[in-house]
Amino acid sequence: MSIQNQPLLEVEDITLRFGGVTAIDGVGFHVNPEELFAIIGPNGAGKTSIFNSISQVYRPQEGDIRWRGDSIMGQRPDAVARLGIARTFQNIALFGNMTVIDNILTGRHIQMKESWFAGMKWFGAAKKEEMENRARVEDIVDFLEIQPYRKMPVSLLPYGIQKRVELGRALAMDPDLLLLDEPVAGMNLEETEDMARFILDIRSELGISMILVEHDMGLVMDIADRILVVDFGKPIGTGLPDEVQSNPDVIAAYLGEDFSQDAGAAAGFSS
Amino acid sequence: MAFNRPLLRTSYAEDAAILPTAFQKGAVGIALLLLSAMALDVPIVSAIPKFLLGNTWLSPFNNMLIFCVAALGINILVGVTGQVSLGHSFFMGVGAYAAVLLGGDGSGGLACVPFHAQLGLLERTTRCGLALPIWIWLPAAGLAAAAVGILVSPVAVRVRGLYLAIVTVGLVFIGQHIGVMLPEFAGDAESGRRWPPLEFRLWRRNDGNEDNPLINFSEDGTWFGFLELSDSQKSFFFLLGVVLFATVLAKNLMRSRTGRALQAIRDRDVAAEVMGVPEREYKRLGFAISSAYAGVGGALFAVNLSRVGPPEWSLLLAVDFIAILLIGGAGTIAGTLMGTFFVELLPDFVERLTESQSEAAEGSGVGGAIARFLLTDGSRNDFGPIATSAQAFGWPLPVPLWNFVIYGVLIVVFLIAEPLGLFGIWLRIRNYWKGWPFSY
Numbered sequence: 163m164s165i166q167n168q169p170l171l172e173v174e175d176i177t178l179r180f181g182g183v184t185a186i187d188g189v190g191f192h193v194n195p196e197e198l199f200a201i202i203g204p205n206g207a208g209k210t211s212i213f214n215s216i217s218q219v220y221r222p223q224e225g226d227i228r229w230r231g232d233s234i235m236g237q238r239p240d241a242v243a244r245l246g247i248a249r250t251f252q253n254i255a256l257f258g259n260m261t262v263i264d265n266i267l268t269g270r271h272i273q274m275k276e277s278w279f280a281g282m283k284w285f286g287a288a289k290k291e292e293m294e295n296r297a298r299v300e301d302i303v304d305f306l307e308i309q310p311y312r313k314m315p316v317s318l319l320p321y322g323i324q325k326r327v328e329l330g331r332a333l334a335m336d337p338d339l340l341l342l343d344e345p346v347a348g349m350n351l352e353e354t355e356d357m358a359r360f361i362l363d364i365r366s367e368l369g370i371s372m373i374l375v376e377h378d379m380g381l382v383m384d385i386a387d388r389i390l391v392v393d394f395g396k397p398i399g400t401g402l403p404d405e406v407q408s409n410p411d412v413i414a415a416y417l418g419e420d421f422s423q424d425a426g427a428a429a430g431f432s433s
Numbered sequence: 434m435a436f437n438r439p440l441l442r443t444s445y446a447e448d449a450a451i452l453p454t455a456f457q458k459g460a461v462g463i464a465l466l467l468l469s470a471m472a473l474d475v476p477i478v479s480a481i482p483k484f485l486l487g488n489t490w491l492s493p494f495n496n497m498l499i500f501c502v503a504a505l506g507i508n509i510l511v512g513v514t515g516q517v518s519l520g521h522s523f524f525m526g527v528g529a530y531a532a533v534l535l536g537g538d539g540s541g542g543l544a545c546v547p548f549h550a551q552l553g554l555l556e557r558t559t560r561c562g563l564a565l566p567i568w569i570w571l572p573a574a575g576l577a578a579a580a581v582g583i584l585v586s587p588v589a590v591r592v593r594g595l596y597l598a599i600v601t602v603g604l605v606f607i608g609q610h611i612g613v614m615l616p617e618f619a620g621d622a623e624s625g626r627r628w629p630p631l632e633f634r635l636w637r638r639n640d641g642n643e644d645n646p647l648i649n650f651s652e653d654g655t656w657f658g659f660l661e662l663s664d665s666q667k668s669f670f671f672l673l674g675v676v677l678f679a680t681v682l683a684k685n686l687m688r689s690r691t692g693r694a695l696q697a698i699r700d701r702d703v704a705a706e707v708m709g710v711p712e713r714e715y716k717r718l719g720f721a722i723s724s725a726y727a728g729v730g731g732a733l734f735a736v737n738l739s740r741v742g743p744p745e746w747s748l749l750l751a752v753d754f755i756a757i758l759l760i761g762g763a764g765t766i767a768g769t770l771m772g773t774f775f776v777e778l779l780p781d782f783v784e785r786l787t788e789s790q791s792e793a794a795e796g797s798g799v800g801g802a803i804a805r806f807l808l809t810d811g812s813r814n815d816f817g818p819i820a821t822s823a824q825a826f827g828w829p830l831p832v833p834l835w836n837f838v839i840y841g842v843l844i845v846v847f848l849i850a851e852p853l854g855l856f857g858i859w860l861r862i863r864n865y866w867k868g869w870p871f872s873y
């Protein structure tokens with residue numbers, strides 16, 4: 163297989179159990195370069211667990227996860243991050259006591275090199291590196307339109323802004339793959355539209371591959387290239403948005419057995 | 434919206450400066466000048482500390498400066514990295530003993546080998562020490578403590594919260610025990626041994642009479658040929674320099690990549706790892722740097738007291754540092770320094786207050802009446818809360834016990850009302866005046 167059409171990420175039949183609970187049950191998929199891949203499924207389906215497995219916060223008992231062809235199973239989360247995989251969290255996991263700027267600068271950690279010793283000395287290499295990366299962070303702040311909050315501790319910010327800062331922190335890592343866990347959950351229409359715009363801009367301007375976990379069906383159908391549907395940890399369908407929308411298993415799983423055409427339309431199934 | 438005010442800085446470098454505004458630069462400069470003037474006994478200004486702390490104020494003040502160094506260290510571990518340690522006094526002890534082994538006078542000399550006493554080869558009066566100069570023993574104290582910190586880190590980075598606190602308490606007791614077990618290092622189990630004096634010499638101390646140090650701290654004498662200073666004045670300037678240096682290093686750490694990684698671990702350890710921060714490596718680093726500060730602080734502490742016994746490196750000393758952080762404001766350098774100032778000078782202030790009250794009690798009028806009410810000599814019909822004479826347990830409390838009570842109350846009050854400590858109060862005052870006369 164040549165480098166060009168090799169998938170970026172391959173997840174092969176992973177199974178993750180917590181005691182008696184099987185959170186992921188034989189899920190497999192792959193993500194191509196510059197692709198926007200979406201994972202949907204009801205609450206508790208195992209979507210967040212898939213993200214945690216990719217970043218190796220959880221260790222699946224079975225299966226394999228490969229990055230550019232090499233297995234990443236058993237690596238530490240920070241090593242996975244250095245490979246070029248960044249993510250945001252469903253329940254925001256910002257560094258609450260730090261400012262917006264410092265949070266996003268922390269995203270630059272893997273791109274920066276200076277040691278603790280150079281840092282304590284400050285003048286010279288550390289300061290230079292700091293200034294260069296600060297400029298990069300300011301670009302991200304401008305892109306996400308969060309200039310007014312730059313110097314605020316993030317724990318004091320509104321929810322929608324915190325979600326943006328988290329996206330900014332992940333972007334600061336200059337990743338090749340970005341995992342977004344419900345980026346618009348709990349947002350109003352306007353905030354959702356802003357976030358969708360950012361996601362599309364990230365893809366078109368930066369060419370970063372993404373995996374999007376989202377409940378907002380409308381958003382997913384609009385912007386995803388391909389979709390994986392999971393239910394109770396099991397994969398029940400993969401394909402283009404149109405294919406997934408018309409897949410009876412998916413409709414049944416996502417909306418319950420007594421799914422009607424009206425309810426489907428209300429939930430964003432436009433077929 | 435208060436945060437909408439534009440930040441008019443011309444460059445990121447200015448933005449990242451330790452003291453970003455001209456006002457802050459000026460305030461710190463003036464404070465340092467005032468302090469120096471006080472220490473040099475300039476008439477009017479030096480009346481302030483003399484009034485608050487008594488005529489010998491420089492001696493508790495120097496001690497406070499030493500605590501600042503160690504407190505900056507505990508702040509890096511507890512305040513910045515979020516790892517609660519009660520073992521800071523242990524690392525101070527490690528630094529102090531490294532200092533005394535390298536800098537102290539050793540009757541055993543170079544031939545003094547550890548554990549000889551256990552083998553019955555050395556007299557119990559033998560002391561190990563190489564009599565090396567301060568250039569060596571002071572940095573070595575920090576390095577030794579950092580090395581021991583790294584040694585215990587495999588355990589320390591694997592446990593969190595309460596468990597880490599318990600493990601580090603264990604270190605304190607192990608340390609005290611080892612200290613008592615090794616008298617050729619630590620000296621007598623109670624009174625300890627003599628630490629080297631604070632003095633700069635080019636190399637080893639001369640045994641003959643031509644003892645000619647470069648800069649001498651231990652005796653009265655002139656510096657640079659004209660500046661006539663007492664030993665505590667000399668110590669003051671040296672310690673102030675050490676504190677400034679330690680503060681700048683800590684501040685640099687906090688504003689650089691490493692400091693952010695440590696804070697990230699404190700705030701959200703899983704998220705920090707997912708951002709590419711190797712958690713254990715950075716916790717170990719936090720441990721090592723914090724211990725290095727403790728080691729230097731411990732060495733200076735022992736040198737300042739001149740004689741320290743192994744039991745001094747106690748849990749109580751470690752808890753002092755937790756009090757400093759809670760009262761001053763954990764995680765910030767300004768808060769750490771404020772907390773140390775407050776916690777370490779308060780006992781002397783209270784003592785001084787009692788002294789002046791007992792003078793006032795002799796007098797008449799309202800002042801005398803208040804003083805007589807507050808103080809008691811312990812006799813039956815005297816109900817004041819503060820005991821002037823040392824007496825058995827129970828009410829009224831003597832001054833040292835009152836200090837414990839005050840700390841306890843302060844810690845509880847700060848935990849409930851102002852988790853950011855004195856630093857938080859200062860921030861509020863500053864923000865109030867920033868907006869003045871229009872509060873947003």
Ligand SMILES: Nc1ncnc2c1ncn2[C@@H]1O[C@H](COP(=O)(O)OP(=O)(O)O)[C@@H](O)[C@H]1O
Nearest residue numbers: 180183184185204205206207208209210211212
């Ligand atoms: N750390 C954990 N320990 C035990 N069970 C877990 C853990 N994380 C997730 N689970 C379980 O795995 C299942 C899938 O959860 P999750 O991945 O969060 O679903 P989703 O993100 O799709 O809502 C749930 O039943 C949940 O209770």
Ligand SMILES: [Mg+2]
Nearest residue numbers: 209210211252
């Ligand atoms: Mg989830």
